[in-house]
Amino acid sequence: MSNFETVIGLEVHTQLNTESKIFCSCPTEFQSPPNTNICPVCCGYPGVLPVFNIKALKLALRVSLALNCKINPSIYFERKNYFYPDLPKNYQISQYKMPLGYNGALLLPSGKKIRINRVHLEEDAGKLIHKEDYSLVDLNRTGTPLLEIVSEPDLSDASQAFDYLTYLKLILQYIRASDCDMEKGSLRCDANISLRPKGQKELGTKVELKNMNTFKGVRVALEYEAKRQAHVLKNNQKINQETRLWDPAKLKTAIMRTKEEAHDYRYFPEPDLLNITVGDDLIKAESSNLGELPLAKSKRFLDDYGISGKELDIYISNINLADFFEEVVKIYTKVKEVSNFLLGPFLEQINNNKEGFSAVKIEAENFSKIVKYFSQGRLNNLTAKKVLSLSIFTNEDIDEIIDREKLTQVSNEDELLAFVSEAIKENPKAISEFNEGKQQAIQFLVGQVMRKTKGKANPKLARQMLEKTIKGGSV
Amino acid sequence: MVDKKVVEYVGNLAKIAINEEEKLAFSEQLSKIIAYIDKLKELDTANVEPMREVNQLEDAVRQDEAFLSKDSEDILSNAPSREGDFFRIPKVID
Known part of the structure; x- marks a missing residue:
């Protein structure tokens, strides 16, 4: 040719x-x-x-x-x-x-x-x-x-x-x-x-x-x-x-x-x-109705939010998502946190919905709460996703969902202690593996605590408590 | 001159059947019409804007408001053949 x-x-x-x-x-x-x-x-x-x-x-x-x-x-x-x-x-x-x-x-x-x-x-x-x-x-x-x-x-x-x-x-x-x-x-x-x-x-x-x-x-x-x-x-x-x-x-x-x-x-x-x-x-x-065209938006997203590369491409090719992003960061200004959550769990929900973005009902202010609570540690990765899945197509109030589903992350040592102890008692094999220097064993134990708390435990805290308890030999 | 061939061509485009006798008649009639147009063409219109309508009106437009016509069912029942809510027609090939 x-x-x-x-x-x-x-x-x-x-x-x-x-x-x-x-x-x-x-x-x-x-x-x-x-x-x-x-x-x-x-x-x-x-x-x-x-x-x-x-x-x-x-x-x-x-x-x-x-x-x-x-x-x-x-x-x-x-x-x-x-x-x-x-x-x-x-x-x-x-x-x-x-x-x-x-x-x-x-x-x-x-x-x-x-x-x-x-x-x-x-x-x-x-x-x-x-x-x-x-x-x-x-x-x-x-x-x-x-x-x-x-x-x-x-x-x-x-x-x-x-x-x-x-x-x-x-x-x-x-x-x-x-x-x-x-x-x-x-x-x-x-x-x-x-x-x-x-x-x-x-x-x-x-x-x-x-x-x-x-x-x-x-x-x-x-x-x-x-x-x-x-x-x-x-x-x-x-x-x-x-x-x-x-x-x-x-x-x-x-x-x-x-x-x-x-x-x-x-x-x-x-x-x-x-x-x-x-x-x-x-x-x-009609000239004034043109609004912002893709190239201009691209430049503005780079300049104003520091978004670039693949992430920028996603926003530019998805005007609804870009608009929603801008609404959210007006309310909760931590761009990186908002963007990570939008391009991750949020987009995943939309891609799994036959109607796509047109099915989204959640409003920016309600959504911004999820990102905020996640960043504060009140929600963890799992519970944040769960709250999102319950509200994205309904706009049900985030606080009400957390209340009803009892999803607040447990970041209190006293509340977690019982679960941590249980996990250690039930898994002597993992403990000995950990003591032999296998770091992955701790991950398994954190998983056990998460399961026992139905995903509500603060995984970071659970890990700290597990390590402390095993090393201290106090169980 | 509109000969028989042109009449057949026009008949084809208009999807109408024309018999031999008609072809001859149409050929004569259409030739006269074309001759008349040729006569008009003798006028010098080099500096005349083409006139597309005689009302001297402009911009009769409507706003974008939708409503259902009451006639849709009547239109369907006027059709020679229907199947449910569709018009039914002989098989068409491109």
Whole structure:
């Protein structure tokens, strides 16, 4: 493959975070039963009039600004005509000649600049479910506001494409334009890929890749396709300009069957919608709604909290966690303690929950108590985790949990003495091992004390008492 | 000149069946329409902004408020075929 250079451009479709559809008031709710969020407008009944949802423009504008695009001061919609049952109007309302945003760029964390060709608004299509000898149509998704983000062919391999997607998704989430959930289909990606001999300026014949359902899928599909094209070119054969579908089971791309003449969309201006002015006040408002972008947050977390490396990566890629962290350290200012507990037990709980961060109910102030009590020795490693597991998804008061579950750490020698004595009596083997110099034996005994106290003993104190008692021979 | 081939092409795009007699008739009619457009093209419009709508209105937009349409059930029952809450259609292949 060394004689060739890979050229990749990506086309990303992302659903915008609106309550209602782009041209009618139907909800955009993902989980509704089939065909409940439909009306005469999105079902293409004759005589209906679409009315544009201004929120879709605001969010699209925000994305265009985040991607450093130039903005067309007045936009209009066009009809893209094709027949397919997922779009009952037989045309998709889209933008063609004058996209909202154009000539932008995304600067990746690696420093590589990817130019953005265009950002335009359109409506999503419905969903088809294919059965043995018929198909079913659900039009709930039809008319959901969709943003198409087209990059220039500036990506030079599959892993760069992966980085671009990851960073683009992060930005879309930061500016609250889309939830970018690929499982829900709110972010989708097609790719154009071609090869050319190294040093050649002209682009080679490109192939369009579809049906990649994960970012990893995009990367693997592009790696496969680059190899396939190199193989074809090495054998002095030609690449056909075609659309290929990624098959995630076979890990291969295969040509998509298309009818000839399929791509004559006969665009023309949508006569049912008026021109829309994208005024300076709107641009100003959305500029200020951009908030902090990932690179700026990264710098601030390093400067303000001294967080770096892998820990920083976790916060930057998880905006909810980062926000929660900042809320907590406002209340309990020991950054290191808070961060250790968040990235450890807290994240573990979230990763074990199907709903992820959205299931978290605990408030910062309540949470800060756990970290504080842990640091004061009132809770130990085990009891702190237990308290967290009981309150993270309920926000039950930490003090009440500790009271109810009797979880206060026993740091009182008098209270521990009985347990320590018992542990020593019951384990003469460990004692002799310890006396022979085996340090691990003490760890075993500490474990016994922890068990007897149901995890409540202060392990440090238990250890001290054990050592003292054995050495003193007072048992 | 819109010949028979173009009529067939347009018919294909519009997914309508056209018989030989119609092809001839449409070819004539469409040719006349195109000729008229060609006539309009003689005007010098170099300095004229394209007009996309005649109302001279702008910015008729709505706020992002969602509500359920009362018509969804009617729309489903108007469909030639349904299965539960889905529209049922002949098998489609890409």
